[in-house]
Amino acid sequence: MTIPPVPEWVENAIFYQIFVDRFANGDPSNDPPNTERWGGVPDRTNFFGGDLQGILDRLPYLSALGVTALYLTPIFSAKTNHKYDTCDYLLIDPAFGDVELLKKLVSLAHDRGIRIILDAVFNHCGEGFWAFEDIKKKGASSDHASWFFIDHYPVSQDPPNYQTCSGVWSMPKLNTKNPAVREYLIKVATYWIETCGIDGWRLDVPWKASMDFWRQFRERIKQIKQDAYIVGEVWRDSRPWLQGDTCDGVMNYPLRNYILDYCVYDTMDAEDFDYEINLLRQTHGSSASVQLNLLGSHDTPRLLTLCQDDIARVILAVTFLFTYVGAPMIYYGDEIGLRGGNDPDCRGCMSWETAEWEHKLVKLYKSLIYARHEHPALRRGDFLPLLIFNGIYAYLRRFEDDEVIVILNPREERHQLEIPLGNLEAKRKLWHNLLGEGTFKVIDAHLQIETLLAKSALVLIPHNSGKPDTEA
Numbered sequence: 001m002t003i004p005p006v007p008e009w010v011e012n013a014i015f016y017q018i019f020v021d022r023f024a025n026g027d028p029s030n031d032p033p034n035t036e037r038w039g040g041v042p043d044r045t046n047f048f049g050g051d052l053q054g055i056l057d058r059l060p061y062l063s064a065l066g067v068t069a070l071y072l073t074p075i076f077s078a079k080t081n082h083k084y085d086t087c088d089y090l091l092i093d094p095a096f097g098d099v100e101l102l103k104k105l106v107s108l109a110h111d112r113g114i115r116i117i118l119d120a121v122f123n124h125c126g127e128g129f130w131a132f133e134d135i136k137k138k139g140a141s142s143d144h145a146s147w148f149f150i151d152h153y154p155v156s157q158d159p160p161n162y163q164t165c166s167g168v169w170s171m172p173k174l175n176t177k178n179p180a181v182r183e184y185l186i187k188v189a190t191y192w193i194e195t196c197g198i199d200g201w202r203l204d205v206p207w208k209a210s211m212d213f214w215r216q217f218r219e220r221i222k223q224i225k226q227d228a229y230i231v232g233e234v235w236r237d238s239r240p241w242l243q244g245d246t247c248d249g250v251m252n253y254p255l256r257n258y259i260l261d262y263c264v265y266d267t268m269d270a271e272d273f274d275y276e277i278n279l280l281r282q283t284h285g286s287s288a289s290v291q292l293n294l295l296g297s298h299d300t301p302r303l304l305t306l307c308q309d310d311i312a313r314v315i316l317a318v319t320f321l322f323t324y325v326g327a328p329m330i331y332y333g334d335e336i337g338l339r340g341g342n343d344p345d346c347r348g349c350m351s352w353e354t355a356e357w358e359h360k361l362v363k364l365y366k367s368l369i370y371a372r373h374e375h376p377a378l379r380r381g382d383f384l385p386l387l388i389f390n391g392i393y394a395y396l397r398r399f400e401d402d403e404v405i406v407i408l409n410p411r412e413e414r415h416q417l418e419i420p421l422g423n424l425e426a427k428r429k430l431w432h433n434l435l436g437e438g439t440f441k442v443i444d445a446h447l448q449i450e451t452l453l454a455k456s457a458l459v460l461i462p463h464n465s466g467k468p469d470t471e472a
Contacts, residue, residue, distance in 0.1 A: 024054025066369035085126030200229030
């Protein structure tokens with residue numbers, strides 16, 4: 001079997017994750033009962049009315065930000081606000097819309113150059129899933145008894161006498177070694193690609209399901225859409241998932257940990273940071289440019305909260321994310337400075353009141369997204385460290401004749417800093433800071449930085465190459 005190549009579009013993408021109930025309420029008529037006021041305090045059970053129409057209405061905002069790919073948390077019929085307890089994989093949750101609305105969203109997003117991937121929750125379902133409902137009624141005589149792992153009958157929920165996902169009684173584990181289950185789930189996945197034209201799947205807790213299932217899953221998905229992106233939620237060792245037979249990439253949580261340690265917590269110096277990310281890049285090999293890099297998700301505290309409202313720390317972390325190898329992903333609202341601790345606090349409502357936004361962050365994101373779109377070096381260029389000295393980390397991204405220099409300093413202010421450039425000085429005598437003012441000279445093959453502020457980042461591009469209008 002010929003292994004399909006990873007989709008080329010991913011390395012050029014700016015991803016944006018949307019927790020659907022909390023992004024935008026475009027159609028109040030489909031709100032669940034007891035929907036709360038937009039912007040209220042999130043908990044594990046409440047609803048705020050976000051839906052697909054809300055996403056469709058905000059496509060102009062996403063386009064203006066520079067987003068080119070959306071990852072939506074589950075949108076299929078379920079009982080919870082997060083929808084990871086699927087009741088019907090072939091039905092859009094009525095609180096979100098319907099299949100025609102999804103078709104419209106995908107089509108209009110594609111018109112704007114925005115792709116859409118959905119969440120594949122195929123390790124487990126909800127206790128309201130039709131096959132599990134049949135077991136609750138018929139017990140061992142159910143035709144679907146082998147779809148699950150039932151210890152004994154009748155089915156009991158307290159405590160559950162069936163295998164669950166992480167001990168949650170409302171999420172029975174599916175038996176993905178069962179051919180009938182595999183075929184059903186693969187048909188679900190291909191149905192939404194063929195019917196609505198979605199662009200791929202994010203695999204929820206894939207390590208809990210059969211690896212053979214994911215191999216079959218990939219083969220069938222690539223048969224109908226070769227450039228579909230398959231990305232796994234993998235928190236630790238990604239090597240088993242990057243052999244070319246399951247995922248194209250993974251959610252790069254290890255990289256997130258290293259960025260936080262270096263840029264936010266200051267528990268790692270530049271030397272340690274370089275070592276760890278180099279090792280990770282070697283692990284990813286030729287697929288490094290299509291890993292899904294992130295600083296936050298619906299499963300983590302908000303970045304600004306982790307930084308204890310220190311925007312300088314946020315700038316450092318986000319700057320590295322957008323100038324490193326791999327596809328950056330924004331967790332909805334991070335670009336405007338949403339705050340929140342761990343789940344459920346990190347799943348608050350998006351604010352559409354611009355007066356509430358952290359406009360310094362909005363400008364930062366727009367500047368970095370612009371840079372990534374304008375400079376192929378930031379999307380598919382080489383990554384070459386230039387200076388690793390205590391807290392200071394300087395590196396070059398280079399693709400053909402396009403070059404970008406990034407300098408990070410999470411620590412104290414430094415003066416009279418010289419960054420060795422080798423043969424770069426023959427091409428560029430002046431460099432301009434994309435993130436602010438300042439022009440920097442090259443003398444004797446060394447970039448001259450008179451003052452490098454504490455907790456600061458520079459993104460340097462050749463002088464006079466242009467800057468975007470990034471006013472929020």
